[in-house]
Amino acid sequence: xxxxxxxxxxxxxxxxxxxxxxxxxxxxxxxxxxxxxxxxxxxxxxxxxxxxxxxxxxxxxxxxxxxxxxxxxxxxxxxxxxxxxxxxxxxxxxxxxxxxxxxxxxxxxxxxxxxxxxxxx
Numbered sequence: 307x308x309x310x311x312x313x314x315x316x317x318x319x320x321x322x323x324x325x326x327x328x329x330x331x332x333x334x335x336x337x338x339x340x341x342x343x344x345x346x347x348x349x350x351x352x353x354x355x356x357x358x359x360x361x362x363x364x365x366x367x368x369x370x371x372x373x374x375x376x377x378x379x380x381x382x383x384x385x386x387x388x389x390x391x392x393x394x395x396x397x398x399x400x401x402x403x404x405x406x407x408x409x410x411x412x413x414x415x416x417x418x419x420x421x422x423x424x425x426x427x
Contacts, residue, residue, distance in 0.1 A: 313397060365427040382400075
């Protein structure tokens with residue numbers, strides 16, 4: 307395996323649990339909640355168009371994954387039930403989200419609290 311290019315060996319959506327399970331060819335696997343994927347979407351709507359422009363997305367506790375579609379051999383596009391569908395999640399980004407889950411999630415919760423916002427709609 308090319309260390310710079312992880313490849314998924316399995317991708318599964320558990321709709322009832324609102325979780326995307328992804329396993330990689332390096333033996334790692336992650337279970338990522340839809341809410342986490344939604345607030346960390348790689349789309350310009352969430353990430354902005356440059357450094358420091360990331361948007362804090364609140365009120366997505368109940369968001370679900372409506373659909374997952376392959377994008378070439380390098381990514382998936384996730385459609386969420388809140389109609390957000392512009393994020394292209396590369397294999398590298400999905401693995402990064404898995405590896406950095408704890409830190410990213412805590413930063414998100416801290417940012418919500420500091421802004422007086424909530425995970426609830």
